[in-house]
Amino acid sequence: MSYRSSSNQSNDTFANCLKTTVSIAGMALGAVALANAYIAFRTPTLGFRLGGQFGRYPARFGDIAYTVAGTGSPVLLLHGLDAGRSMAEWRATFNALADHHTVYAFDWLGWGLSDTTQDGYNATDFAEMVQNFIDDVIGQPTAVVAAGQAGIFAALATRAGANISRLALVCPIPPAQDVPSGESRAEALIQRALSGSVLNAPVLGTAALNWLRSRKNLESGARAHGFYDNEIAARETNLQYVTAHQAGADFGQKCLLQGAFSCDWRAAWSEISLPSLLVWGRNALREGYDSAPEWLTLRPDAQLEVVENAMLFPHLEQPERFLTLILPWLAEAKTE
Numbered sequence: 001m002s003y004r005s006s007s008n009q010s011n012d013t014f015a016n017c018l019k020t021t022v023s024i025a026g027m028a029l030g031a032v033a034l035a036n037a038y039i040a041f042r043t044p045t046l047g048f049r050l051g052g053q054f055g056r057y058p059a060r061f062g063d064i065a066y067t068v069a070g071t072g073s074p075v076l077l078l079h080g081l082d083a084g085r086s087m088a089e090w091r092a093t094f095n096a097l098a099d100h101h102t103v104y105a106f107d108w109l110g111w112g113l114s115d116t117t118q119d120g121y122n123a124t125d126f127a128e129m130v131q132n133f134i135d136d137v138i139g140q141p142t143a144v145v146a147a148g149q150a151g152i153f154a155a156l157a158t159r160a161g162a163n164i165s166r167l168a169l170v171c172p173i174p175p176a177q178d179v180p181s182g183e184s185r186a187e188a189l190i191q192r193a194l195s196g197s198v199l200n201a202p203v204l205g206t207a208a209l210n211w212l213r214s215r216k217n218l219e220s221g222a223r224a225h226g227f228y229d230n231e232i233a234a235r236e237t238n239l240q241y242v243t244a245h246q247a248g249a250d251f252g253q254k255c256l257l258q259g260a261f262s263c264d265w266r267a268a269w270s271e272i273s274l275p276s277l278l279v280w281g282r283n284a285l286r287e288g289y290d291s292a293p294e295w296l297t298l299r300p301d302a303q304l305e306v307v308e309n310a311m312l313f314p315h316l317e318q319p320e321r322f323l324t325l326i327l328p329w330l331a332e333a334k335t336e
Contacts, residue, residue, distance in 0.1 A: 046113060046246050049088040049239070050105060051095050057106070057137055059129055062115030066106035066137070070098030073333060074138045077105040078130070079112075080148020080173065080312075081256050083213045083249075084240025086112030089147065092319035093326075100327060104138060108150075110252025112243060121255035123175055123263035127156035134163050141165040143330055147315065149175040149261065155268040166333055168277040168326060171312045172295065173287045176262035199254045209253060213244040225286040228309050232317055270298040277303045277329050281310030281317070303329070 048054055052069030067087070075097060077090045087105040097103045107114040108126065120126075130153055134142050143166040146154045151169035158164045199205045211217065218240050222233035244253070255261065276299060280289040288311075292304055305325045307314035315322045 046086075046243055048113065050091050052098065052103070052105075057133060059109065059132060061117040061120035061125070062109050064106050064109060064115075064129070064133065065113035066104060066133070068102065068104045069094070070100070070102050072101040073330070074140060074142045075101045075103050075330060076130075076134065076138065076142050076144045077103065078144065078146040078150035078154060079105075079108070080150055081108065081111070081175065081252070081261070082148065083253050084218060084237075084242075084244040085148065086243050088112070088239060088243070089313065089316060092316050093323055096319070096323050097327070101143075101330065104133075104142075106133060108252070110249065110255075112246075116248030116251060118251060121252060121260050123153060123156060123261045126153040126261070127160060127162075130154055130157040130164075131160060131162035138163075143333060144168070145170065145326065147171065148173045148312065149256075152263065152265045152268055155265070155272055156263065158272045158274060159268055164274065166275045166277075166330070167272070168279060168329065169295075170279045170315060171281060171284055171287065172278070173312075174265045175256075176259040199257060205254065206250060209250055210245075212257075213241070213253070215241050218244070225284070226312050227317055228281065228283045228311050229317060236313075236316070266298055269295065272299075273301075275303075275329075275332065276301070277305065277326075279305050279307065279314060279322070279325060281312060281314045282306050282308045284311040286312065 048067075050067050052067035054065070054067050056063040056065055058064075065087075077087065077094070077097075079085045079087050079089050087107050090105050094103060094105065109120060109129070110116050120129075130144070134157075141163050144154045144164050145168040147170040149172075151167075151172035152175050154162075154164065154167055154169075158167060199208055215237060219234060219237040222237050222240070223230055227233035227236065243249070278292060278295055280292055282289055289306060296302060296304060307318050307321050307325070310317040310321075
């Protein structure tokens, strides 16, 4: 009769446990991958939802989808970067603006109907995108109306010499959160690095994104921060969900979450000199109306207007009120 040593038995037990653990992990990872694939399969193709003549502009890192309509002095509309945003957020005001101006709107690379790329996801390159689009497509001084994070890209483009004549920021949001100083700085940098590691994982990163941009989370965010009217929040969530889950949307959203668009937005805003308008929804909580004093301190010459019963999307929630503010401001250019 032969006897096995206790150490050999322990090694066998460990090996069996390891095999079981690896098998379970593999099955779990496979299940996550299948869930990701199912979500992608169920997501319909994003359609063109804005009026005008659709076109594609060959930018440095890929083709930009854009549209143009109307006649008159040019206006460029820029959308924010949060998951699900696209040039479609201007559809409530686009046609009315086109009654008075030649109106352009485009999707940022990695958003909406534009190409996806692995390069160019930083504030400088997005500012260059604005400058080149104005030079190559519009070809004359342009008034820019920018929502959310896009406002700082327009400010950076202006500082770099873009042919921007007037600049309106709609509920501006810094393109990346400030990294705190002191003891909290190291903790914040570690958290950012850890979140980057998760988001960049091939399967788990997509799963994390799918959770963040799930219909439930998108609607929760829309109700809490995006829209004053819950019915509008529910309606817009449907479009945002489809837009956020388009093939190729992942990389841009990961870059945004990882702080890739970080820049000195205060310097960008304070160092430009041109007619500027700030528009806030009165009820905005995230980077809301209470942040207006800082923007005005940096640019005391800027004009401030407030839209009642609106949060981050006054141009969608209260389009008529928004137009009564923006159209006269745009018309001032004719008298300057």
